[in-house]
Amino acid sequence: MDRVKNWFSSDSSRGLTLIGLPFGFSLLLLAAPMLLIFFLGFWTQDYLVLDRSFSLDNYIEAWTEPMYRDLMLRSLGISAAVTLATVMLAYPMAYFISFHGGNRKALWLFLVTIPFWTSYLLRVFLWKVILGYNGVLNSALDWLGVIEEPLTFILYNANAVIITLTHAWAPFAILPIYVALEKIDRSYLEAATDLGDGPLKSFLRITLPLSMTGVVGAALIIFIPTIGDYVTPKLVGGKDGLMIANMIQVQFMKANNAPLGASLAVSAMGIVSIISLVFLALNRRWLRKRGS
Amino acid sequence: MKSNKNTLKVFAYSYLIFLYAPVLLLPIFAFNDSTIISFPLNSFTFKWFAGLTQETYLQESLKNSLFVAISTSILSTCLGILASRASSRYEFFGKKSILSFLILPLFLPEIIIGVALLVVLMQLGLPLSLWTVILGHTLVCTPFSIAILNSAFANMDMSLEEASLDLGETRFGTFKRVIFPMVSPGLIASLLIGFTISLDEFIIAFFLTGTETTLPVYIWGQLRFPAKLPGVMALGFLMLLLSLILLLLVEFFRRRMNRTTDDQVNVQFGNLFKHDKKRTRDSKKNHS
Known part of the structure; x- marks a missing residue:
């Protein structure tokens, strides 16, 4: 009896009681729906009637139909390009704020995040205004005499989607990389300089490996969600910039074929998860090699 | 080293221009007297803002x-x-x-969350309403709250809490009188982040919304009608101003509250905790 009483007033039970509610909420609204959508992919739907007998048809269609395969590959390509571009642009920015921000670090971080308090839909729409045939960019370049003909490769294709998403996800890369850079003990860098390392060498041997957690966090937090964006491709992507999420949305809404939509969604999630895990493993191996 | 810094500075400012490009266009077209969203500009007008007052559907959403x-x-x-x-x-x-399960929604595409919740609700036969949108949004906002509040709770000096318990205050009383004031800046930040994310969230809301629409769903509908666009720009500009005011308020409260909690501690505990307070301040310095 005493043991039971002790357990109830112990740290362990207090912690579990506190976290029970949020955990239950997530189980109910996240784990259960994800499981259901996984099973839904194995069912079939004929207009409004759902047939609950097991069938692999939807997954076979999702993986063999050339249209879905092309969309999936293009989406992965766009997501990878967006991730790479965002991280490459955000790293120097985060580095500048962390190492040269002086006492204005907070101001810089504030400045970097303000644009993202504008409505997401309007930001995407305004990129359409910037990149269009008679858009801001083309009129400006024309006025400056840089171009004779308006540039057409920047709207209604994959490039436009990449530019817009690279803009949309910037703070999600800048902030984690900044936090990782801030944690680096500056005396390591001084030690490296004292021992004769040049700026580039000490960056490659100390700063970059130690800030890798931020880079990896940024990459994952951008790569996985961008695969599910259907607003940007729809508004600026044209026909050649559509992504898998647009197809998922169509299957759930207009086409009324939720099981096929579910199998596409589960496949997309599966593929990005596997790519992310491989990426994590490669990064761990690279860091271990550096460390030894 | 000096030239390195200057190159970085030039890059940082150009990157800022890229980040601000769409935002700067918003006020320009909100005040431009033309239904077409492009350059060259016409004359200055307030009529798009005035027009917003007549959109009943907008006010509903x-x-x-x-x-x-x-x-x-x-x-x-x-x-x-x-x-x-x-x-x-x-x-x-x-x-x-x-904990990693709780922050998982941060790493999930929103369309997956929206679709999965939609399927569950349909299977259960529950009707879509604003409450279904709230459930979806809560799922997405909780990881942000956890991240903010985690640092608020972790930065708290535990000896104050122990002192309160030792001096005979109950657990609930300690939470109310000691813990709550110390984490309140974090609480306000968390409330505000949740508010702003939810106000702007479109993808989940689009799937889970019933007959009553939210503002982003309304804006999405308007984007198809060219004649409605200037009004949407005016609306977007007002929303941006609102968010900025909220953000500045948070900053103001955060600073004020930091000061008041410090003062209260000084008055209530006198010199007793001076040593401890110095220690926490130093450890905070190391953290940031």
């Missing part, structure tokens, strides 16, 4: 959005308090896996 955003921010902050208090103060079985 604004009201809906405020209701959703306020409910979401309260719910996700409550869940965040429970989770981050548990994680910062107690050790228990499966702590790490439970």
Whole structure:
């Protein structure tokens, strides 16, 4: 009896009681729906009637139909390009704020995040205004005499989607990389300089490996969600910039074929998860090699 | 080294221009007297703002959005308090896996969350309403609340809490009078982040919304009609101003509250905790 009483007033039970509610909420609204959508992919739907007998048809269609395969590959390509571009642009920015921000670090971080308090839909729409045939960019370049003909490769294709998403996800890369850079003990860098390392060498041997957690966090937090964006491709992507999420949305809404939509969604999630895990493993191996 | 710094500075400013490009266009077209959203500009006008007052559908969806955003921010902050208090103060079985599960929505495409919730609701035969949007938004906002509140709880000086318990205050009283004032800046930040994310969230709302729409769903509908666009620009500009005011308020409260809690501690505990306070301040310095 005493043991039971002790357990109830112990740290362990207090912690579990506190976290029970949020955990239950997530189980109910996240784990259960994800499981259901996984099973839904194995069912079939004929207009409004759902047939609950097991069938692999939807997954076979999702993986063999050339249209879905092309969309999936293009989406992965766009997501990878967006991730790479965002991280490459955000790293120097985060580095500048962390190492040269002086006492204005907070101001810089504030400045970097303000644009993202504008409505997401309007930001995407305004990129359409910037990149269009008679858009801001083309009129400006024309006025400056840089171009004779308006540039057409920047709207209604994959490039436009990449530019817009690279803009949309910037703070999600800048902030984690900044936090990782801030944690680096500056005396390591001084030690490296004292021992004769040049700026580039000490960056490659100390700063970059130690800030890798931020880079990896940024990459994952951008790569996985961008695969599910259907607003940007729809508004600026044209026909050649559509992504898998647009197809998922169509299957759930207009086409009324939720099981096929579910199998596409589960496949997309599966593929990005596997790519992310491989990426994590490669990064761990690279860091271990550096460390030894 | 000097030239390195200057190159970085030039890059930082050009990157800022890229980040601000769409935002700067918003006021330009909100005040431009032309239905076409492009250059060259016409004359200056307020008529798009005046026109907003006549859109009853817009006002409906604004009201809906405020209701959703306020409910979401309260719910996700409550869940965040429970989770981050548990994680910062107690050790228990499966702590790490439970916490990573709670922040998982941060790493999931929103369309997956929206679609999955939609399927569950349809299977259960529940009708879509603003409450279904609130549930979806709470799921997405809770990880942000946990992240903010975790640092608030972790930065708290535990000796104050222990002192309160030792001096005979109950657990609830300690929470109310000692812990709550110390984490309140974090609470306000968490409420505000939840509010702003929910107010702007479109993808999940689009799937889970019923007959009553939220503001982003309304804007999405308007984007198809060229004649409506200048009004949408005016609306977007007002929303941006609102967010900026909220952000500045948070900053103001955060600073003021930091000062008041410090003063209160000084008055109430006199010199007793001077040594401890110095220690926490130093450890805070090391943290940031």
